[in-house]
Amino acid sequence: MAGFQPKNPDYRAISIATFEAQRAMKTMGISISRLGPGEVDLAMDYSPEFTQQHGFIHAGVITAGLDNACGIAAFTLMPAGSGILTVEFKTNLLAPARGERFAFRATVVKPGRTLTVCEARAYAMHGGAEILIATMSGTLMALAPREAAVKAKALVPA
Amino acid sequence: MAGFQPKNPDYRAISIATFEAQRAMKTMGISISRLGPGEVDLAMDYSPEFTQQHGFIHAGVITAGLDNACGIAAFTLMPAGSGILTVEFKTNLLAPARGERFAFRATVVKPGRTLTVCEARAYAMHGGAEILIATMSGTLMALAPREAAVKAKALVPA
Amino acid sequence: MAGFQPKNPDYRAISIATFEAQRAMKTMGISISRLGPGEVDLAMDYSPEFTQQHGFIHAGVITAGLDNACGIAAFTLMPAGSGILTVEFKTNLLAPARGERFAFRATVVKPGRTLTVCEARAYAMHGGAEILIATMSGTLMALAPREAAVKAKALVPA
Amino acid sequence: MAGFQPKNPDYRAISIATFEAQRAMKTMGISISRLGPGEVDLAMDYSPEFTQQHGFIHAGVITAGLDNACGIAAFTLMPAGSGILTVEFKTNLLAPARGERFAFRATVVKPGRTLTVCEARAYAMHGGAEILIATMSGTLMALAPREAAVKAKALVPA
Numbered sequence: 001m002a003g004f005q006p007k008n009p010d011y012r013a014i015s016i017a018t019f020e021a022q023r024a025m026k027t028m029g030i031s032i033s034r035l036g037p038g039e040v041d042l043a044m045d046y047s048p049e050f051t052q053q054h055g056f057i058h059a060g061v062i063t064a065g066l067d068n069a070c071g072i073a074a075f076t077l078m079p080a081g082s083g084i085l086t087v088e089f090k091t092n093l094l095a096p097a098r099g100e101r102f103a104f105r106a107t108v109v110k111p112g113r114t115l116t117v118c119e120a121r122a123y124a125m126h127g128g129a130e131i132l133i134a135t136m137s138g139t140l141m142a143l144a145p146r147e148a149a150v151k152a153k154a155l156v157p158a
Numbered sequence: 159m160a161g162f163q164p165k166n167p168d169y170r171a172i173s174i175a176t177f178e179a180q181r182a183m184k185t186m187g188i189s190i191s192r193l194g195p196g197e198v199d200l201a202m203d204y205s206p207e208f209t210q211q212h213g214f215i216h217a218g219v220i221t222a223g224l225d226n227a228c229g230i231a232a233f234t235l236m237p238a239g240s241g242i243l244t245v246e247f248k249t250n251l252l253a254p255a256r257g258e259r260f261a262f263r264a265t266v267v268k269p270g271r272t273l274t275v276c277e278a279r280a281y282a283m284h285g286g287a288e289i290l291i292a293t294m295s296g297t298l299m300a301l302a303p304r305e306a307a308v309k310a311k312a313l314v315p316a
Numbered sequence: 317m318a319g320f321q322p323k324n325p326d327y328r329a330i331s332i333a334t335f336e337a338q339r340a341m342k343t344m345g346i347s348i349s350r351l352g353p354g355e356v357d358l359a360m361d362y363s364p365e366f367t368q369q370h371g372f373i374h375a376g377v378i379t380a381g382l383d384n385a386c387g388i389a390a391f392t393l394m395p396a397g398s399g400i401l402t403v404e405f406k407t408n409l410l411a412p413a414r415g416e417r418f419a420f421r422a423t424v425v426k427p428g429r430t431l432t433v434c435e436a437r438a439y440a441m442h443g444g445a446e447i448l449i450a451t452m453s454g455t456l457m458a459l460a461p462r463e464a465a466v467k468a469k470a471l472v473p474a
Numbered sequence: 475m476a477g478f479q480p481k482n483p484d485y486r487a488i489s490i491a492t493f494e495a496q497r498a499m500k501t502m503g504i505s506i507s508r509l510g511p512g513e514v515d516l517a518m519d520y521s522p523e524f525t526q527q528h529g530f531i532h533a534g535v536i537t538a539g540l541d542n543a544c545g546i547a548a549f550t551l552m553p554a555g556s557g558i559l560t561v562e563f564k565t566n567l568l569a570p571a572r573g574e575r576f577a578f579r580a581t582v583v584k585p586g587r588t589l590t591v592c593e594a595r596a597y598a599m600h601g602g603a604e605i606l607i608a609t610m611s612g613t614l615m616a617l618a619p620r621e622a623a624v625k626a627k628a629l630v631p632a
Contacts, residue, residue, distance in 0.1 A: 024216035027207045049185045058182035059225050059244050064218020086217050087431060088455055090248035090406055090564040092591050092611055094584040109609060110568040114430065115403060115457070117566050117609070135583060135591070137566055137611050139404055139455065141431070245589060246613055248406040248564055250433050250453055252426040267451060268410040272588065273561060273615070275408050275451070293425060293433070295408055295453050297562055297613065299589070340532035343523045365501045374498035375560050376538020383533050402533050406564035 004038035004108060008080040011037065015076050018084070019068065030065050030104075032072070038108035040073040046100050057097035059134075062104075062122050066091060066136040069106035070118035074140035077111045083148030087115065089138030097133050099124030106136075116140045162196035162266060166238040169195065173234050176242070177226065188223050188262075190230070196266035198231040204258050215255035217292075220262075220280050224249060224294040227264035228276035232298035235269045241306030245273065247296030255291050257282030264294075274298045320354035320424060324396040327353065331392050334400070335384065346381050346420075348388070354424035356389040362416050373413035375450075378420075378438050382407060382452040385422035386434035390456035393427045399464030403431065405454030413449050415440030422452075432456045478512035478582060482554040485511065489550050492558070493542065504539050504578075506546070512582035514547040520574050531571035533608075536578075536596050540565060540610040543580035544592035548614035551585045557622030561589065563612030571607050573598030580610075590614045 008014065012035060019025060019032055028050060034041035042065055050061045067089055075084045106120035122134040166172065170193060177183060177190055186208060192199035200223050208219045225247055233242045264278035280292040324330065328351060335341060335348055344366060350357035358381055366377045383405055391400045422436035438450040482488065486509060493499060493506055502524060508515035516539055524535045541563055549558045580594035596608040 018211055021211035022209065022216060023206060024208045024210060024219060028218075048181060050182045051180065052182060053176055053179035058180065058222055059247075060186075060218055060222020061182060063221045063225075063249075064216055067217050067221075086251050088248065088250045088404060089217075090246065090611060091221075092246045092583075092613065093244050094591060109566075110606065117568060119609070132584065135593070135611060137564060137609060139566065246562060248453060250425075250455065252433060267408075268448065275410060277451070290426065293435070293453060295406060295451060297408065334527055337527035338525065338532060339522060340524045340526060340535060344534075364497060366498045367496065368498060369492055369495035374496065374538055375541050375563075376502075376534055377498060379537045379541075379565075380532055380534020383537075402567050404564065404566045405533075406562065407537075408562045409560050 004077055004111065006037045006076055008078065010080065011076045015072050018075060019072050022068070024064065025068060028061055028064060030068065033103070035072070035076065037076050038073055038111065040069050040076070040106050042069045042104040044102045054096065057102065059091070059093055062097050062134050063091050063136070065102065065104035066106070066120045066122055066134060067138065069104040069120045070136060070138045071140055073106040073108050073118050074111070074116035077108060077116065078142045079145065081145030081148060083143030085141045085143065087139040087141050089136050092135045093133070094135065095131055095133045097124055099126035099131070101125040114142060116142070162235055162269065164195045164234055166236065168238065169234045173230050176233060177230050180226070182222065183226060186219055186222060188226065191261070193230070193234065195234050196231055196269065198227050198234070198264050200227045200262040202260045212254065215260065217249070217251055220255050220292050221249050221294070223260065223262035224264070224278045224280055224292065225296065227262040227278045228294060228296045229298055231264040231266050231276050232269070232274040235266060235274065236300045237303065239303030239306060241301030243299045243301065245297040245299050247294050250293045251291070252293065253289055253291045255282055257284035257289070259283040272300060274300070320393055320427065322353045322393055324394065326396065327392045331388050334391060335388050338384070340380065341384060344377055344380060346384065349419070351388070351392065353392050354389055354427065356385050356392070356422050358385045358420040360418045370412065373418065375407070375409055378413050378450050379407050379452070381418065381420035382422070382436040382438055382450065383454065385420040385436045386452060386454045387456055389422040389424050389434050390427070390432040393424060393432065394458045395461065397461030397464060399459030401457045401459065403455040403457050405452050408451045409449070410451065411447055411449045413440055415442035417441040430458060432458065478551055478585065480511045480551055482552065484554065485550045489546050492549060493546050496542070498538065499542060502535055502538060504542065507577070509546065509550065511550050512547055512585065514543050514550070514580050516543045516578040518576045528570065531576065533565070533567055536571050536608050537565050537610070539576065539578035540580070540594045540596055540608065541612065543578040543594045544610060544612045545614055547580040547582050547592050548585070548590040551582060551590065552616045553619065555619030555622060557617030559615045559617065561613040561615050563610050566609045567607070568609065569605055569607045571598055573600035575599040588616060590616070
C-alpha cells in the first residue's frame with residue numbers, strides 16, 4: 001500500500017487544485033491535511049449545521065469526506081490531464097460521528113489505467129480519543145486527457 | 159414492494175419529526191415530498207454551495223439524500239418509540255448530478271425486527287427531462303424503544 | 317428498464333456460449349432460463365453439496381448466481397467481440413436460501429460504453445412459495461474487442 | 475485490529491466445527507489455515523471445476539471464500555451458543571483469480587453485540603508471486619443463544 005510512483009510530476013499541485021475547486025468541500029469545512037502518492041488525509045471540524053437528529057455529523061457528510069479522500073488519493077496517481085469520476089462506494093457506519101474534529105484517511109489499494117480501487121476510514125476525535133467511525137471501499141475512474149477536456153467543456157455548471 | 163402495514167399508527171408524524179430534527183437536511187435544502195408506509199420521496203433544489211469541481215452536486219450530498227430517504231422509509235415501518243441507525247449503504251453513481259432539482263426515492267425491500275433493507279434512486283430534473291443519476295442499497299437498524307431512550311439520553315450533542 | 321437495443325445482432329448466441337464456457341456454472345447446476353436484451357434469468361436446483369451449516373445454500377453460491385445473471389445481462393448489450401469483467405458487487409442477504417429451486421433475475425440499470433450497472437434478485441422456491449432471499453447491485457466492465465482478443469490469448473488457464 | 479479478547483473460551487473448537495459443518499466449503503476445497511481471535515485465514519487449491527470462461531476461478535467462489543473468512547473471524551468473538559448470519563458484503567475484484575493456490579484473510583474491524591464488521595482480502599499464489607485479487611467488506615450478525623437454538627431447530631435442511 002506504499003511506494004506508489006506518481007505518473008504526473010505535478011500531481012501535488014493539480015490534486016490540491018481539484019480538491020479546492022469543489023465548493024461542497026469548503027461549505028462542509030473539509031480540507032486536506034496530508035497528501036502523498038496514493039494517500040490522502042482530510043480534516044473537518046464539527047459543525048452543528050451538518051448534524052442528524054442526535055446532534056452528530058450526518059452520515060452523508062461523513063461519506064462526502066470519505067469519497068473525496070478516495071477520489072484525491074486515486075487522482076494523485078493518474079497521468080497529467082486526466083479527469084476523475086466516482087463509480088461507486090460502500091460505507092459501513094461503525095459508531096456515531098460524535099466529536100470535535102474528524103479525519104478521513106484514504107489509500108489506493110489497486111491503481112489502474114481506467115479504474116482505481118481505494119479504501120478509506122473516518123475517525124472522530126472526541127475528548128482526546130480517536131475513534132474509528134466509518135469505512136469506505138470505492139472505485140474511481142480516470143477520464144483520459146482528451147475525454148476529460150471534452151467533458152470539461154460540456155460540463156458548464158447548470 | 160407495496161402494501162406495507164405500519165406498526166405505529168402515528169408513523170407519519172413521527173417520521174416527519176425525525177426528518178426535520180436533522181439540521182443537515184435543512185442546510186442541504188432537502189425536504190420530504192411524499193411519505194407512505196415503506197416509501198419516501200425527498201426533493202432538493204440545485205445549490206452552488208454543494209457542488210464539485212464541474213459545478214454539479216457533490217456525490218456526498220446525493221448520498222445524504224439517498225441515505226435519508228432509505229432511513230425514513232425504514233422508520234415508517236418501525237414500532238412506536240424505536241430509534242434508527244444506518245448500518246451501511248452502497249451507492250452507484252450513474253450520471254453527473256446536473257440539474258435544477260433532484261429527487262430521492264426510497265422503498266423498503268425487506269422490513270425486519272432488527273434490520274431493514276431499502277433501495278433508493280436519485281433523479282436529476284434537467285431541462286424538462288428526468289435522469290436516473292444514482293442508486294443505493296442500504297441496511298438500517300431499529301433500536302428497541304428502551305435502548306433508543308437510553309441512547310437518546312447519552313447522545314447529547316458534542 | 318425495458319426496451320434495450322442490443323448492438324450485437326448475434327447477442328443471444330454469444331451470451332449463451334459465454335455462460336456455458338464457465339465450468340463453475342455447470343458444477344453448481346446453474347443454467348439460463350430466460351435471456352433478452354439487458355435481462356437474464358438463471359435457475360438452480362437445491363444441491364446438498366453447496367450448503368452451509370444449516371443445510372441451506374451457501375451465500376457464495378447465491379452470489380455466484382447473482383453475479384452471473386448480472387454479467388450476462390450486461391453482456392447482451394455489448395458490441396460484438398467484447399470481453400466482460402466484473403468490477404464489483406454488493407449482496408444483501410434477506411432470508412436463508414432454503415428451497416427446492418432458486419432463481420437469479422438480473423436487469424441492466426444503466427448500460428455504458430465501458431461500465432454497465434446491473435441489479436439482480438435471488439428467489440427461493442420453497443413449498444410452492446417464492447421468497448426473495450438476496451439482492452445484488454454490481455458494476456460490469458466491457459473489454460473493447462481488441463483488448464479482449466489480447467486478454468483471451470494471454471489468459472490460458474493456469 | 476489486534477488484541478481481541480474472545481468471550482467464548484472454547485471459541486477455537488466451535489469456530490472450526492461451524493466451518494466444517496458447511497459442505498460447500500468441502501466441495502470447493504476451502505480449509506482453515508490459521509485461526510485466532512478476530513482473524514482467520516482460509517486456503518483453497520485451484521480446481522478446474524470452479525472456473526469461469528477464461529479458466530480462472532469464478533468470482534462467486536472467491537466471494538464464498540472471503541465471506542466464510544469474514545464469518546468465522548466474526549464468530550470467534552461471539553459468546554458461547556451464538557449463531558451467525560451474513561447480513562451483506564461487497565466485493566471488489568482487482569485482478570483475475572489466476573493461480574495454483576488462493577488465500578482468504580479476514581480480520582474483524584469492529585465487533586459488536588449484534589453486528590460485527592469485517593474486512594477480507596483474497597490472494598492468488600501464481601508462479602511464486604502472491605497477488606491481491608479481491609477485497610471484501612461485510613457485516614455479520616450474531617443470533618443470541620436462545621434465538622440460535624430456536625432457529626437451529628426450525629432450520630432442518632430442505
